[in-house]
Amino acid sequence: MKIVVCLKRVLDTQERVEIAPDGKRLVSTGLDYVMNTHDECAVEEAIRIKEAKGGQVTVLSLGPSGATETIREAIAMGADEGLLLEAEGDEEAWGPKSTASALAEALKGLEFDLVFFGLESGDGSHHQVGLAVAEALGLPAVDGVKKIDFQDGKIVVRRAVELGEEVFELEPPAVLTLVDGMNRPRHPSLRGIMLAKRKEIKTIKVAPREEPLRLIQLRKPPERAGGEILGEGKGAIPKLLEKLHEAGLVR
Amino acid sequence: MILTFIEERKGAIVDASLEALTIGRRLAKDSGLPLVALLIGAELERHLPKLREFGAERAILVESPALGSYSPPGYAKALVNTIREKGPKVVLAGATAMGKELLGRAAARLERGLATNCTELSLRDGSLRLVRAVWGGIIFADVELAGEPQLLTLMPHAFPAEPELNDRLEIERLEAPLEEADLRLVVRELIETVRKGVSLNEAEVVVAGGRGVGSEEGFKKLEELASLFGGAVGATRIAINNGWRPPEEQIGQTGVRVAPKLYFACGISGAVQHMVGCKDAKIIVAINKDPQAPIFARADYGIVGDLHEVVPALIEELKKAKG
Numbered sequence: 001m002k003i004v005v006c007l008k009r010v011l012d013t014q015e016r017v018e019i020a021p022d023g024k025r026l027v028s029t030g031l032d033y034v035m036n037t038h039d040e041c042a043v044e045e046a047i048r049i050k051e052a053k054g055g056q057v058t059v060l061s062l063g064p065s066g067a068t069e070t071i072r073e074a075i076a077m078g079a080d081e082g083l084l085l086e087a088e089g090d091e092e093a094w095g096p097k098s099t100a101s102a103l104a105e106a107l108k109g110l111e112f113d114l115v116f117f118g119l120e121s122g123d124g125s126h127h128q129v130g131l132a133v134a135e136a137l138g139l140p141a142v143d144g145v146k147k148i149d150f151q152d153g154k155i156v157v158r159r160a161v162e163l164g165e166e167v168f169e170l171e172p173p174a175v176l177t178l179v180d181g182m183n184r185p186r187h188p189s190l191r192g193i194m195l196a197k198r199k200e201i202k203t204i205k206v207a208p209r210e211e212p213l214r215l216i217q218l219r220k221p222p223e224r225a226g227g228e229i230l231g232e233g234k235g236a237i238p239k240l241l242e243k244l245h246e247a248g249l250v251r
Numbered sequence: 252m253i254l255t256f257i258e259e260r261k262g263a264i265v266d267a268s269l270e271a272l273t274i275g276r277r278l279a280k281d282s283g284l285p286l287v288a289l290l291i292g293a294e295l296e297r298h299l300p301k302l303r304e305f306g307a308e309r310a311i312l313v314e315s316p317a318l319g320s321y322s323p324p325g326y327a328k329a330l331v332n333t334i335r336e337k338g339p340k341v342v343l344a345g346a347t348a349m350g351k352e353l354l355g356r357a358a359a360r361l362e363r364g365l366a367t368n369c370t371e372l373s374l375r376d377g378s379l380r381l382v383r384a385v386w387g388g389i390i391f392a393d394v395e396l397a398g399e400p401q402l403l404t405l406m407p408h409a410f411p412a413e414p415e416l417n418d419r420l421e422i423e424r425l426e427a428p429l430e431e432a433d434l435r436l437v438v439r440e441l442i443e444t445v446r447k448g449v450s451l452n453e454a455e456v457v458v459a460g461g462r463g464v465g466s467e468e469g470f471k472k473l474e475e476l477a478s479l480f481g482g483a484v485g486a487t488r489i490a491i492n493n494g495w496r497p498p499e500e501q502i503g504q505t506g507v508r509v510a511p512k513l514y515f516a517c518g519i520s521g522a523v524q525h526m527v528g529c530k531d532a533k534i535i536v537a538i539n540k541d542p543q544a545p546i547f548a549r550a551d552y553g554i555v556g557d558l559h560e561v562v563p564a565l566i567e568e569l570k571k572a573k574g
């Protein structure tokens with residue numbers, strides 16, 4: 001089974017979230033880039049399938065030259081090959097339309113049975129690139145997959161919906177977008193890290209197209225106002241119960 | 252027209268679609284355009300009373316036995332065909348699994364822009380100003396879409412669903428030009444989640460735990476506290492990553508968002524990535540050992556102390572009060 005995993009590096013906002021003065025991006029100084037959470041699960045899933053059934057895992061990423069590091073992380077986990085679509089121009093010029101069309105174009109030149117995406121990116125959160133690529137390539141796609149099984153040459157997937165899970169059956173080649181939580185991504189082995197370091201990452205330069213979605217500005221959502229410390233330890237419980245009683249939450 | 256995609260699940264219109272209808276109605280009034288509801292599937296007439304109740308002026312029904320089970324490409328074809336024939340200015344859907352998927356496919360097929368997960372929208376000088384939740388909701392983005400139709404999905408719970416009766420609903424039927432290839436991908440089965448108690452989304456009381464809970468075992472007391480309120484247990488990303496709780500209980504940036512009446516944050520520091528998932532709770536009670544924890548600046552009521560002492564004592568008091 002040949003699988004291409006499309007992944008994105010995103011700014012690690014665990015430490016700090018600060019909007020740049022131009023209002024168009026977050027301040028990245030001093031912060032790391034990490035593999036998008038959903039994509040990390042997609043890489044893990046692809047490697048597990050390779051380990052179970054044989055085949056090859058290729059990772060494809062669009063981003064600045066620094067994104068080769070994220071591709072190397074996936075190779076260190078166990079992916080075989082990496083291809084970077086080096087994004088020309090300002091990073092903010094790359095919206096979902098440009099990204100999807102560059103990825104679809106690159107995928108036309110690759111051999112695959114399955115293409116995996118993470119459900120959505122942790123930054124732009126557009127939730128449309130995987131679907132747009134599937135549409136551009138005319139491939140069947142299931143969005144939000146949390147479980148993949150192989151049965152008699154068919155792929156049976158479960159996807160998360162509000163009420164539970166929907167089951168679909170499809171045949172390769174196909175596109176699946178996968179969700180965080182479906183597996184626990186492994187840490188790269190030392191050997192994997194060494195291998196990834198030496199790996200040649202092919203690079204193709206790509207240019208953005210016009211995006212219909214225009215960003216005016218980023219801003220922080222209004223925060224909750226702070227409240228009242230009722231006290232320390234068990235001693236504060238009577239006061240809490242009183243407050244909850246006033247709110248009609250306890251008798 | 253303002254076209255609103257209406258999603259049906261288990262024979263009823265979902266709340267996210269009623270929210271979309273409500274916001275669509277406001278947009279229709281502001282712009283002078285008609286509010287049109289689009290239903291795709293089989294046996295659709297049973298939903299017409301609900302559309303009247305929520306003020307739709309026209310209903311477009313794309314009905315076919317072949318659409319009785321959800322088919323992503325089949326429904327996308329029906330949606331795209333309707334958009335092509337009717338030329339709406341705006342197309343709205345709730346940002347549910349189905350709504351996100353269908354509008355994503357439609358945007359690709361029509362080569363139009365799509366603003367997903369909108370939390371606010373307003374009409375200014377004839378153009379739509381939108382606010383999207385980005386970075387998993389910890390940042391808002393003010394955005395604009397070029398071209399028509401403008402495709403939007405609306406974040407569930409971001410807009411209220413308010414009825415306003417319109418008993419002169421016009422009904423129009425459209426054919427879906429379905430081919431075999433459009434129906435190759437059809438949902439085989441819907442496996443509904445079986446829960447012990449109430450779901451995290453619907454729970455009026457949520458008891459959430461973070462790093463401070465310390466273990467899978469530690470969550471037992473949180474479960475007990477939740478059950479006293481008929482509520483549900485949630486967890487932070489750290490608690491999930493440690494394997495203390497299942498992934499579907501994650502609250503926050505990469506998890507679910509809840510808006511209960513009462514939210515207990517136990518051993519949770521209150522990082523923005525978590526707070527985005529619970530900030531709409533009516534009352535937040537924080538229990539944390541660290542008086543400097545940011546959660547105390549965001550919670551309505553704070554108790555500085557070890558949750559392993561405070562939670563069991565609270566359980567005892569609640570039991571006593573219940574008698």
